Amino acid sequence: MKRTNISVFIPHKGCPHRCSFCDQRSISGAAHAPTPQEVSELLEGQAQHLSDIGMTAEIAFFGGSFTAIPRDYMVSLLECAGSAVEKYPQVYSGIRCSTRPDCIDEETVSLLKKYGMTAVELGAQSMSGEVLVANERGHSPEDVRRAAKLIRESGISLGLQMMTGLYKDSEDAVRFTCREFIAMNPDTVRIYPTVILKGTRLGELYESGEYCSFGFEQTVDLCAELLREFTNAGIKVIRMGLHASKDVERDMLGGVYHPAFREIVESRLFLRDAENMLSRLPQGEYTLYTDPKNISRLTGQKRGNIAALSERGYSVKVKPCAGEYIRAELA
Numbered sequence: 001m002k003r004t005n006i007s008v009f010i011p012h013k014g015c016p017h018r019c020s021f022c023d024q025r026s027i028s029g030a031a032h033a034p035t036p037q038e039v040s041e042l043l044e045g046q047a048q049h050l051s052d053i054g055m056t057a058e059i060a061f062f063g064g065s066f067t068a069i070p071r072d073y074m075v076s077l078l079e080c081a082g083s084a085v086e087k088y089p090q091v092y093s094g095i096r097c098s099t100r101p102d103c104i105d106e107e108t109v110s111l112l113k114k115y116g117m118t119a120v121e122l123g124a125q126s127m128s129g130e131v132l133v134a135n136e137r138g139h140s141p142e143d144v145r146r147a148a149k150l151i152r153e154s155g156i157s158l159g160l161q162m163m164t165g166l167y168k169d170s171e172d173a174v175r176f177t178c179r180e181f182i183a184m185n186p187d188t189v190r191i192y193p194t195v196i197l198k199g200t201r202l203g204e205l206y207e208s209g210e211y212c213s214f215g216f217e218q219t220v221d222l223c224a225e226l227l228r229e230f231t232n233a234g235i236k237v238i239r240m241g242l243h244a245s246k247d248v249e250r251d252m253l254g255g256v257y258h259p260a261f262r263e264i265v266e267s268r269l270f271l272r273d274a275e276n277m278l279s280r281l282p283q284g285e286y287t288l289y290t291d292p293k294n295i296s297r298l299t300g301q302k303r304g305n306i307a308a309l310s311e312r313g314y315s316v317k318v319k320p321c322a323g324e325y326i327r328a329e330l331a
């Protein structure tokens with residue numbers, strides 16, 4: 001059965017922080033905080049629709065720091081979500097939220113557990129203390145470790161979110177974050193290359209020439225490395241790059257954004273593996289066989305991988321072969 005999320009956006013009005021990358025206007029401005037009644041109506045309405053199309057869904061409270069909103073409001077939303085899960089168990093498979101690492105403590109975790117929370121994602125962003133301070137996150141790497149441990153021990157699924165290319169970031173700091181994440185053994189990870197938006201501290205630093213995020217190709221290579229590390233550790237990477245958004249496209253000053261970012265990263269991994277395999281063979285014409293589902297990733301966007309291999313002296317054609325990852329045969 002196919003799965004989806006029913007997202008409930010909870011604007012975090014009056015967030016006391018001022019993270020360098022966050023456009024607070026978009027999250028604390030006009031966005032309407034849904035009432036419990038509205039959430040119940042949404043979930044009721046969606047239940048029949050999901051059932052008709054044969055899908056299950058998690059109820060996802062996104063948009064800021066769920067556990068930092070007023071406690072009564074948080075509980076009232078959890079009650080609505082919990083009732084929907086109880087009433088439509090064949091449709092709603094659980095409840096998830098995202099929050100800040102310093103907004104998690106034992107009491108909060110037991111409250112989430114009591115109301116049936118199944119997954120919590122922590123916006124860690126980096127495990128480098130220097131990067132966290134430079135980007136005014138207001139929490140430490142130790143806050144992330146502590147919160148992750150509490151969530152893990154409660155039996156709630158743990159998700160961790162990281163960014164690449166923040167102010168004062170480096171490739172080494174990103175790799176360190178990756179290793180630290182793996183040590184915390186999350187179930188899922190999301191990776192967001194930094195997008196520099198108008199109206200943010202990063203935007204000011206960028207316009208003054210003080211800061212420039214990682215380049216596009218550098219980020220693709222780095223994210224390919226991260227994807228491989230997390231996958232090898234058995235950790236699912238459930239998102240790479242911001243969702244396609246007209247607002248982001250309009251307000252972006254710099255940084256890395258592409259609506260098909262993950263596909264580009266996966267394609268880079270195929271290129272690296274094909275290069276590695278061919279480097280042991282003499283230059284020449286080859287047919288590369290791969291499973292039909294991998295054809296576009298091996299070929300690359302606009303046949304970019306084929307062109308890159310050709311520059312290295314390998315003229316390749318890609319053909320489908322069920323179950324293959326990459327197999328090379330002389331043409």
Ligand code: SF4
Pocket residue numbers: 012015016017018019022023024027064065100
């Ligand atoms: S990203 Fe930072 S500034 Fe923006 S809502 Fe979250 S904690 Fe507040």
